[in-house]
Amino acid sequence: MTDPTAPASGPRPLRSRVVRRLAAVGAALTALGVLAAPAVLPSGSSAAALDFPYVNEFSSASGGTLHGDAAVSDGRLRLTDDVRNQAGAWSTNDTFPSDTGLEIEFTYAMYTAKDDPGADGLLLYLADGAAPQGVGSYGAGLGYACRSTVTEGGGRPCDLPGVPGGFAAVAIDHYGNFSSRINDSGPGAQADHVVVRGSGDGTEGYRYVAGVAAPGGTVTDGAAPRKVRVTLLPEADGGLAVTVRIQAGGALRTVLDSVPLHGDGQAPLPSTLRLGFAAATGSHVDKHEVDALQVRKPADLSVEHDLPATVAAGDPVRYDVTARNPGPNASDPSPLRVDVPDGIEDVTWTCTAAAGSACATATGSGDVATDLSLPRDGSAVVTIDGRVAAGTEGSLESVATIATPASLSDTNETDNVSRASTTATAPVAVAHVETDKSVSPSTVAPADEVEYLVTARNRGPAVAEHVGAVDDLPEAMGFAGSDDGCTAEGQRVTCRSDTSLDVGETRAFRIRAVLDPGYRGDGSDVVNVATATSPTDPDGGDPSTGVAIVVDPGDEGPAPSPAPTTGPAPDDGDGSGDGGSGDGNGPAAGADDGRAGAPAADHGATAPVGALAYTGAEGVGLAAALAALAAAVGSVCWWLARRRARRDAPTDDPQQP
Structure with a gap:
């Protein structure tokens, strides 16, 4: 039993309370540190995101890392010299998200002044952005794939490793061994081919995907450059597809179109990718050089419009220009220009964007010039109004163009320009x-x-x-x-x-x-x-x-109807109506006009009809509300008074405060 005379315990000492509070603060800071650790500590890969557009003229190796026998020479990236058994590579230090796709354009030169048939080839490759940088095997591997030491013809397991974390490579293969049966994958040697191989790491993988003969061969006229464009587009299933265009006869020609980079033996698409070039020599040699690298994200903008088949001089004319973005990436800003025919005057235009899209300039006059913000599947319509100038005859042509910002490259430029024409005729004479x-x-x-x-x-x-x-x-x-x-x-x-x-x-x-x-x-x-x-x-x-x-209704027109009576006339307060008196107990008999007098009120008081019932109902409602409020206040006061009385009452329980 507790001694009832023992003093109650007082508050804890100030020092104890301070210590306990400091401990709580320390625990909270520790927890925050644990939660913040993932954001503070460096990630597994220190590569930054590649900025677009990425342009490299290879005046130096900046922006990337050289591997093997690669060097920068005379303003070009020289992957190999015309020396036997070399392998060289260069890869970007930065990476890019794999789901955006890429459009990569570069020039290459493959040549030698030596009395040699030339070999082997060069390639563009992609590697896992989290993998270490490096170079693959010489000879048949072209600096990307693995190979067997004893043979370049394939058919035996690899013992020389390929590029770490390789995802895909597009090769311009002069000698042809990149198509050999490397790790039992490939049709066999095929000279002067454009070849795609898939993912691999170390001595495993690097499967053969596709190949086609290169138009005009693969070697260049000495150091004269040849252009190549490689487009990587995201697919609906989460993979990538590659399209390869190579310069032939002065124009780019598509040699491989939308080749999917997935299938048996292909690694899953990593979250980031790294871009690189590689080349190799073997028993025969070439110089392999790369220059004028431009990397952008892919887009696919289009513009279309039409005009009426014929217009008459002096008549108004209206037509629409529609811009769309069905491509894989948003395009902002997308300059839209429309050259309105000179024969159309007083030109005004309005730009209306679909949901999610935007027009930087919504209205204007004369030729159209506005920048569009077009997300994926976005669109905008420009409506042009004008009048065909008097005396105008013959063909009128309107030209509309849409372009991407510098960070993007349009994968299909054929629909970036739209031309529409109409024939203006002399006005036809008409009646009025x-x-x-x-x-x-x-x-x-x-x-x-x-x-x-x-x-x-x-x-x-x-x-x-x-x-x-x-x-x-x-x-x-x-x-x-x-x-x-x-x-x-x-x-x-x-x-x-x-x-x-x-x-x-x-x-x-x-x-x-x-x-x-x-x-x-x-x-x-x-x-x-x-x-x-x-x-x-x-x-x-x-x-x-x-x-x-x-x-005019005339003399026999109907007489106006009398105004309706709205109610009895008010009395004078003594219970008498207009023509009679009341005794306070009911209607009085009419004395003057035969109409019953108004009901008399008790004690001679008067009021509008129904006023007594209305006033009474209003008073009862107000009284009820006040009574309810008073009852609620009384209940609260009674409860507070009782509680205070219980607290102030003496008790025998020593524990009761």
Whole structure:
């Protein structure tokens, strides 16, 4: 049992509390340090992301690392000299995300001045961005693949390693051994071929993927460069596909198109890739050089538009230009330009972007110049309005172009330019008819007949043929007939003729109509408009002004109805109505006009009908709300008072405070 006289324990000493708080702070900082460690410690790969566009003229080896026999010579990357059994490589220090794709363009030279048939070849390769950099085997391996020491013809297991973490290589193989059965994969030696091999590491892998004869061979005319473009595009299944174009006859020719880099024996696509070049010699030799490297992310922009087949001088013209991005990467900014034909004047344009896309300039005049922001599958439409200048004849051509920013390269440039043409002709002479209209008489009574006179006039310059008119009668008017070939269908009256009008001539049509006998208005709503017609006026005739009538109801018009009574007149407070007195117990008998007096209130008080019931209901609701509030406040006060009383009451329990 606790001694009831023992003093209660006091607060902990200040020092104890400080120590405990410092310990808590230390624990929290330790936890934060553990959580932050992954962000602070360096990652497994120290490579940075490759910036696009990446351009290297190889005035030095900066931006990459040389391996094996590679060197920079005379402003070029020389992967091998024309010396036997060499292997050289160069690879970027930075890496790039594998899901963006790449477009890689470079020039190469493969030559020797020696009396030698030349060998072996050079290649572009991709390697896992997390793997160490290095070079593969000489001879058949072209500095990328592995090979057997005893033979370059393949058919035996590799004992000389290839590039670490190799993912794929595109080779320009002069001697042909890159197609041999390296690790039992390949069709056999094929000279002067463009060849693709897949992933490998050390002495494993490097499978053969595809090959095709190189147009015009592989060697160059001495040191004269030859252009190559390799495009890597992401596929829907998460892989990559490679397209190879090589210069032949002055133009780039596609030799391998969308070859998938996946299949049996192919490593999964790593998250980052590294770009490199490699080459090798064996028993025979060539110099292998690379220059003018440009690396960009791939895009595929397109633009299209059209014009009407023909336009007439003086007429307005409108056409649309549509830009799209079906490619693998967003394109921003994408300069869009439209050269509007000189024969179109007063040109204005508006740019409207689809969701997610944007127009840097939304409106303008003259030729179109705006930058577009186009995400994947984004688009924008520019609408151009103008007028064909007077006297313009012949062909008019509009030219629209779309371009990528410097960081991207369009993989299909054939649809980056759109040309649209139209033929401008002299304006065709047409008629221009206008309409006059009158009514007689203009003041009528219900059931009276009126006559509308509709006159068509030709303003020219051409003859107005088969002149007619249309007139929509108001609902209050009914068609009664016409002596000028006009007929009615419902409220629409149509007048026809074989009349042709020269400029300035007129043709009149008379229409009879009757005002509804039951009409009770003043005529302000009995207004109608007529329009002259002619098939040689392609725009339709100019309508008349609205013609109204005035309705005079006459002496027999109906008398106005008395205003309705809204309720009994107020009394004077003593219970008496207008014509009688009340006794406070019910309605009083009328004394003056036969109407019952208003109900008398008790004690002679008066109030509007229903006011007593309304006021009473309002008072009851307010009283109920106040009562509920008072009850709630009382309950709270009672509970607080009881709680205080219990706390202040003496207790026998020594533990009770």
